[in-house]
Amino acid sequence: MATLYNTLISLPLSYNNINKSQLFSSTKITNNPSSIKLSPSRIQSTRFGNFLDLKPDSKPEFLDSNDISWHDPAYRCSFDVIVIGTGPAGLRLAEQVSSYGIKVCCIDPSPLSMWPNNYGCWVDEFDSLNFEDCFDKTWPMACVHIDDDNTKYLDRGYGRVSRKKLKTKLIENCVGNGVMFHKASAWKIEHSEFQSSVVCNDGSEIKASLVVDASGFSSSFIDYGSKPRNHGYQIAHGILVEVEDHPFDLDKMVLMDWRDSHLGNEPYLRENNSKIPTFLYVMPFDKNLIFLEETSLVSRPVLSYMEVKRRMVARLRHLGIRVTRLIEDEKCLIPMGGPLPKIGQPVMGMGGNSGVVHPSTGYSVAQSMALAPIVAAAIAECLGSNRMIRGQPAYRKVWSSLWPIERRLTREFYTFGMETILKLDLAETRRFFDAFFDLDPYYWHGFLSSRLSITELASLSLSLFGRGSNRSRFDIVTKCPVPLAKMMGNLALQTI
Numbered sequence: 001m002a003t004l005y006n007t008l009i010s011l012p013l014s015y016n017n018i019n020k021s022q023l024f025s026s027t028k029i030t031n032n033p034s035s036i037k038l039s040p041s042r043i044q045s046t047r048f049g050n051f052l053d054l055k056p057d058s059k060p061e062f063l064d065s066n067d068i069s070w071h072d073p074a075y076r077c078s079f080d081v082i083v084i085g086t087g088p089a090g091l092r093l094a095e096q097v098s099s100y101g102i103k104v105c106c107i108d109p110s111p112l113s114m115w116p117n118n119y120g121c122w123v124d125e126f127d128s129l130n131f132e133d134c135f136d137k138t139w140p141m142a143c144v145h146i147d148d149d150n151t152k153y154l155d156r157g158y159g160r161v162s163r164k165k166l167k168t169k170l171i172e173n174c175v176g177n178g179v180m181f182h183k184a185s186a187w188k189i190e191h192s193e194f195q196s197s198v199v200c201n202d203g204s205e206i207k208a209s210l211v212v213d214a215s216g217f218s219s220s221f222i223d224y225g226s227k228p229r230n231h232g233y234q235i236a237h238g239i240l241v242e243v244e245d246h247p248f249d250l251d252k253m254v255l256m257d258w259r260d261s262h263l264g265n266e267p268y269l270r271e272n273n274s275k276i277p278t279f280l281y282v283m284p285f286d287k288n289l290i291f292l293e294e295t296s297l298v299s300r301p302v303l304s305y306m307e308v309k310r311r312m313v314a315r316l317r318h319l320g321i322r323v324t325r326l327i328e329d330e331k332c333l334i335p336m337g338g339p340l341p342k343i344g345q346p347v348m349g350m351g352g353n354s355g356v357v358h359p360s361t362g363y364s365v366a367q368s369m370a371l372a373p374i375v376a377a378a379i380a381e382c383l384g385s386n387r388m389i390r391g392q393p394a395y396r397k398v399w400s401s402l403w404p405i406e407r408r409l410t411r412e413f414y415t416f417g418m419e420t421i422l423k424l425d426l427a428e429t430r431r432f433f434d435a436f437f438d439l440d441p442y443y444w445h446g447f448l449s450s451r452l453s454i455t456e457l458a459s460l461s462l463s464l465f466g467r468g469s470n471r472s473r474f475d476i477v478t479k480c481p482v483p484l485a486k487m488m489g490n491l492a493l494q495t496i
Helices: 002-010 088-098 123-127 163-176 267-275 305-319 365-383 391-402 405-422 426-436 441-448 454-467 470-479 481-495
Strands: 078-084 104-108 120-122 135-139 141-147 150-154 158-161 180-183 186-191 196-200 205-213 232-243 252-257 279-284 289-299 323-336 347-349
Touching: 078 088, 078 196, 078 365, 088 104, 088 163, 088 365, 104 205, 120 123, 120 365, 123 135, 123 158, 123 365, 141 426, 150 426, 205 365, 205 391, 232 305, 232 405, 267 305, 267 426, 289 305, 289 323, 289 405, 347 391, 365 391, 405 454, 426 454, 426 470, 441 454, 454 470
Parallel strands: 078 104, 078 205, 104 180, 141 252, 205 347
Antiparallel strands: 120 158, 135 158, 141 150, 186 196, 196 205, 232 289, 232 323, 252 279, 279 289
């Protein structure tokens, strides 16, 4: 792995000096899109748009395994902690827990494969975690297109996370701390009073005092109790592409583009979009390389994936964007809100299955990375060399470190935001974000990054109502009562 580390460390931090073939090493992006040769059948337009017919050029990519310590099932040792899943949340927690000298084993069917998702976050979020060197590209500011005549410019840096740099850094830190890895899928978890066993699909059984499930939303190991899992859903179709040209400024990323002029000749799509709107999210790397994502912020039930793609086709056609090469594409489906897992259950959740996804935005990576040291400290208090807290007292202490009462209260407020947004049509959504991004930056920064206290969130609400237009205030008054009553009831339950 040393070769890979040295390669990454030697890359300059300025994107302008990075050769694209270094940045996206598996995709062999050329510096001259016109030199790419496509057969005529690949560039013919269809009623869904030519880019939907293209196949992604990217191939599966893996990190070097030379320095990894692999667990040998024949050696029946017991660990302090097992982490299921090697996504950002799982590796970050393994890194932090193992820094206390605690024995950790990570289980994943492909521990060294690159993550498939594209991650973006505010630069200050990663700077505060010492991950400022884990970006592919940063933009000094962002913008939000409310409509054709109203654009908000946000003086806050934004970055596209380098999956390779981030995973390499986390793996390197884990290896340095003695973390072991096992290449398998967790099939079953069995519990005794003070120990748990993870049975894997290769027939191996690994034991530990605590099991952490960081394998994502689809896991069946986390118990949410009897409460209905009434999630909202964010769905998006994203593409990393080379294009002939595009109209976006290279010094700004587009956080949200709510304009709908591209649907002028699409009455069916325009009508549906007016009820359940989607926006475009844009990260322009240069005049020919760009990441585009058509996104439904939140809907219940989930918006049709084909509907999202059709809207994206219409938007790119209207913008005059012609795709010449598809490098990556992704379908993104994120459950948002819903009940928290049962506090104190024997399997600890981390990441998407633990409730940390921001109910109003769908962001979770930076938040999971920030919370991992807090959870790790609680684990160390239970399982460290000077402690002997095991079983139910340990489970409750660790879960409570992730979800103390203050954080549960603020999550209820963010969920209230989601429930309100679910009730807004396109015109109402535009008025909401017009007022939201007029707030003092302290408030909208804090809201989007899950940093505000419950008192600050209440102040934000009052400020939002005061700064909104008369129509925006009317929207709040007419749309908020039911979500507000639900939130107040949940807040009361949380404090009992």
